Amino acid sequence: MESILKYIYYGNISFxxxxxxxxxxxxxxxxxxxxxxxxxxxxxLNSINYSNFFQFLFQNRxxxxxxxxIKCFELINQNFSQIQNNENLxxxxxxxxxxxxxxxxxxxxIFQFDFFQFLNNWxxxxxxxxxxxxxxxxxxxxxxxxxSFFSLFDKDSISKQDFDKLKQFGIFLPxxxxxxxxxxxFEIQDQEKETKFKEKDxxxxxxxxxIKSFESEIRNLKxxxxxxxxxxxxxxxxxxxxNEKKDKILKQKDEEIQNLKLSFEKEIENQKEKIKxxxxxxxxxxxxxxxxxxxxxxxxxxxxxxxxxxxxxQEWINDNDFFSKMKKGFSAKRDxxxxxxxxxxxxxxxxxxxxxxxxxxxxxxxxxxxxxxxNTGYINxxxxxxxxxxxxxxxxxxxxxxxxxxxxxxxxxxxxGPWFGEGYxxxxxxxxxxxxxxxxxxxNLPNGITYQSNEAQSYLAGSYSSWVVDELETYxx
Numbered sequence: 001m002e003s004i005l006k007y008i009y010y011g012n013i014s015f016x017x018x019x020x021x022x023x024x025x026x027x028x029x030x031x032x033x034x035x036x037x038x039x040x041x042x043x044x045l046n047s048i049n050y051s052n053f054f055q056f057l058f059q060n061r062x063x064x065x066x067x068x069x070i071k072c073f074e075l076i077n078q079n080f081s082q083i084q085n086n087e088n089l090x091x092x093x094x095x096x097x098x099x100x101x102x103x104x105x106x107x108x109x110i111f112q113f114d115f116f117q118f119l120n121n122w123x124x125x126x127x128x129x130x131x132x133x134x135x136x137x138x139x140x141x142x143x144x145x146x147x148s149f150f151s152l153f154d155k156d157s158i159s160k161q162d163f164d165k166l167k168q169f170g171i172f173l174p175x176x177x178x179x180x181x182x183x184x185x186f187e188i189q190d191q192e193k194e195t196k197f198k199e200k201d202x203x204x205x206x207x208x209x210x211i212k213s214f215e216s217e218i219r220n221l222k223x224x225x226x227x228x229x230x231x232x233x234x235x236x237x238x239x240x241x242x243n244e245k246k247d248k249i250l251k252q253k254d255e256e257i258q259n260l261k262l263s264f265e266k267e268i269e270n271q272k273e274k275i276k277x278x279x280x281x282x283x284x285x286x287x288x289x290x291x292x293x294x295x296x297x298x299x300x301x302x303x304x305x306x307x308x309x310x311x312x313x314q315e316w317i318n319d320n321d322f323f324s325k326m327k328k329g330f331s332a333k334r335d336x337x338x339x340x341x342x343x344x345x346x347x348x349x350x351x352x353x354x355x356x357x358x359x360x361x362x363x364x365x366x367x368x369x370x371x372x373x374x375n376t377g378y379i380n381x382x383x384x385x386x387x388x389x390x391x392x393x394x395x396x397x398x399x400x401x402x403x404x405x406x407x408x409x410x411x412x413x414x415x416x417g418p419w420f421g422e423g424y425x426x427x428x429x430x431x432x433x434x435x436x437x438x439x440x441x442x443x444n445l446p447n448g449i450t451y452q453s454n455e456a457q458s459y460l461a462g463s464y465s466s467w468v469v470d471e472l473e474t475y476x477x
Contacts (some may be wrong), residue, residue: 001027004036013039021047022059029063045071050079054088057096069096073103084118090125094148097122101152111153113162119149120169147174300328302471303357309389309398313353316387316400317367322351325477332472337432339417342474347373347412349476354418355389356428356435356461359468363390364460366420371476372412378422381409386420386443388460396459399446407442417472426460432472436465 003013003020004027013024013036021044028036048056048071057072076083077100083089092100097119104111123145132138150173158166166173294311298304304313314323330345346352352372355365366386370379387400403409411419417428421442428435437460440451449456461467 004028004031004033022056022063025063025065041065041067044068048072048075050075054086054091058088058091061093069099070103073100076100077104077109080112081114084114089118090122092122094126094145097149098152101149105152105154105157109157110159111157111162113165116162116166116169119146123149150174297323297326301355301473302331302333303355303363303473304389306389309363312387312389312398312400316385317353319351322477326351326353326475327477328473329476330472330474332432332469337469337472339415339428339430339432342417342432342472343372343374343412343414346371346474346476351476353475354420355473355475356418356426356469357471358435358461359470360462361390361392362388362460362462362467364388364426366410366418366426368410368420370409372410372418374412375414376412378408379410379412384409384420386425386439386460391459393458393462401443401445403443409442418474428469428472433469434465435461435467435469437461437467438464 003024021040025037025040025044028034028040044056045067048068053072053075056068060068060072076089101111123142126145127138127142130138130141132141146169294314295307298310304310317323329349330342332342335341335345348371350371351367351369353365353367355363357363364387366384368379368381368384370381370384373379382403382405385400385402387398388396389398408422409420411421411424411427413419415430417430417432419427421427421438423438423441424436425439425441425443426435426437438452438457439445439459440449440456445451445456446459449459457464
């Protein structure tokens, strides 16, 4: 009522609570507010969907709105195969089912057999709810309901296949329905037979005409064929003589061609062997050149001296532009073991490669595309990774470790050197000594190793915190 009064005095209405739409429509009808009635009815029609159409259909029983009812019928019709066992469907009244049948017949739609099964189940539930004691009374009531429904169906609304299935309901179907429907089917079948017979007669007549024309053509062809046979015999004799001459010539040419093939094959084999030798030489030269180029990149490195380590770093970074242009921008032995010096050289450089060698000859590090920048704290970089190049424990091979989803990649702070991981997978303090490694905090561990185990904490540098940096090298463009 508050919403109605606002509409009367101010000319607007709120639809925040859609559960009260039917009540608003009832009040607008009661007070004969026709414009408001149309507005609310449009809102209701737009609000009806697959999840609530039963609710609106049942609420509409007091209003008896034809538009709401048709909208609900359309959704029932569209989703009947999915809702045929829905309890709400069995709560429809007899009058609503009759209206639904009329609705489908106005649209000239065919009734599928699942709808007749629903009718049968609906009738059973309705009869059982009446609690009739005598079996005859139950059967009579069931028959009465069947008759009331099936008297509504048009002949064209049921297919022949479904009509055959309907016969299982037996005595409950009205005789008039069975007789009319079977008569219609027989009439259609007779008409189809007549048209088929007529078509067959036409085809037979056409065929007879064709046969006669074919017979005359065959006679003519036979006479022509006899003449041609004689001509062909003469031609064949001439061809035989000519072919014999050609065969002799071809045999001679075949022998010549075979001899040429043998000589060409030998020459081709010789050429192939020469080409293989040249290719092998070129491959060896290219490999040597590639190795020389890779070694030049780390020519001044005291850590990366093995060409296999260089190849792995190139493969992991996968950025030829960076890899070809990068330079050693910081060396702890050259520039001092000091985090401030390291940040002066590294900050703001973007893509950065960090390589650490311990006194125990463990070689590891990390790569970030974002780079370090003063006291910015934690930094995201989904493409960052850390790696292990040398780990003599357990014959470990060089391996790359990607960052876990949703974790910070690096931490940038002036009082610390390189710091990879949200907690820390590894970091160096202000004098770049000592180092701490809690591998697995933010980066993925190798298979079979669990986080914070002794194996995880000693994987990169040999121990959790007792390792000492021998050299720290940092590369960027």
